Amino acid sequence: MGDYQLKVTIDQDSGFCFGVVYAIDMAEEILAEDGYLYCLGDIVHNDEEVERLKAKGLRIIDHEDLKNLRNEKVLIRAHGEAPDTYRMALENNITLIDASCPVVLKLQNRIKNSHDANEKILIFGKHGHAEVVGLQGQTNNEALVFQDIAELDGVELPHNITLYSQTTKSMEKFYHVKDQLLERGYDLKANDTICRQVSNRDQDLPKFVSKFDKIVFVSGRKSSNGKVLFEVCRKHNPNTYFVSATNELEKSMFAAGDKIGIAGATSTPMWLMQQVKAELESY
Numbered sequence: 001m002g003d004y005q006l007k008v009t010i011d012q013d014s015g016f017c018f019g020v021v022y023a024i025d026m027a028e029e030i031l032a033e034d035g036y037l038y039c040l041g042d043i044v045h046n047d048e049e050v051e052r053l054k055a056k057g058l059r060i061i062d063h064e065d066l067k068n069l070r071n072e073k074v075l076i077r078a079h080g081e082a083p084d085t086y087r088m089a090l091e092n093n094i095t096l097i098d099a100s101c102p103v104v105l106k107l108q109n110r111i112k113n114s115h116d117a118n119e120k121i122l123i124f125g126k127h128g129h130a131e132v133v134g135l136q137g138q139t140n141n142e143a144l145v146f147q148d149i150a151e152l153d154g155v156e157l158p159h160n161i162t163l164y165s166q167t168t169k170s171m172e173k174f175y176h177v178k179d180q181l182l183e184r185g186y187d188l189k190a191n192d193t194i195c196r197q198v199s200n201r202d203q204d205l206p207k208f209v210s211k212f213d214k215i216v217f218v219s220g221r222k223s224s225n226g227k228v229l230f231e232v233c234r235k236h237n238p239n240t241y242f243v244s245a246t247n248e249l250e251k252s253m254f255a256a257g258d259k260i261g262i263a264g265a266t267s268t269p270m271w272l273m274q275q276v277k278a279e280l281e282s283y
């Protein structure tokens with residue numbers, strides 16, 4: 001324990017959700033057997049964890065690389081993929097190791113059914129996000145994706161519309177969007193398809209963060225739910241710091257005797273939060 005004598009506690013509900021655990025377990029099993037494995041996109045939105053797996057032989061590729069790959073195994077991460085990817089894999093004799101999260105697969109299916117029923121589909125999600133690309137792919141890219149209600153200003157929509165959400169969006173924002181669409185007079189079928197692994201944390205975190213002087217929120221900067229959960233922490237404890245790795249911590253952020261809580265996203269590995277804890281305790 002260093003001079004500062006910081007009292008540090010990790011939120012036991014933070015860390016990987018089951019979808020991410022499943023994908024990483026699957027990758028590690030194959031890496032142990034084959035010594036290498038291709039993965040389409042970052043396996044998880046956390047650079048530290050990606051580096052750990054790269055050192056074990058994980059090779060991250062994009063869709064362009066997939067076009068030129070033949071006769072290999074390729075892992076599909078928890079975010080899922082659009083039907084085009086499965087088609088391309090078949091053509092190239094690629095064995096897909098499908099670690100799409102069951103929650104995402106179920107949502108893809110619901111969207112596909114709505115599309116087959118000729119519904120006008122709106123997806124509240126981040127443009128270009130892998131999960132959203134996979135969802136939109138279920139509709140032949142006809143679904144309209146928006147991340148802010150203002151994007152719908154001046155857009156002509158039919159009277160009957162069906163709304164879905166990317167699994168990692170904020171509940172509060174989703175329900176705000178729903179209310180706004182109802183106010184605009186649409187006949188709306190709204191489906192709250194936010195993953196409970198995210199929304200439950202959204203509800204439990206305020207209790208955790210209010211117990212501490214300061215919060216260190218550990219997450220990759222590309223993580224959508226990281227952004228959502230960080231905002232939740234900051235709202236309920238203004239002394240919240242966002243860090244991606246231990247080298248972003250500064251001793252000057254803290255005072256002697258501070259009680260510190262550590263929390264993270266569904267893509268933050270527990271080992272990284274433990275590293276942060278050990279660093280803080282050395283101050």
Ligand code: SF4
Nearest residue numbers: 017019078101103195
């Ligand atoms: S956040 Fe939910 S939907 Fe996304 S990977 Fe985790 S369990 Fe699956």
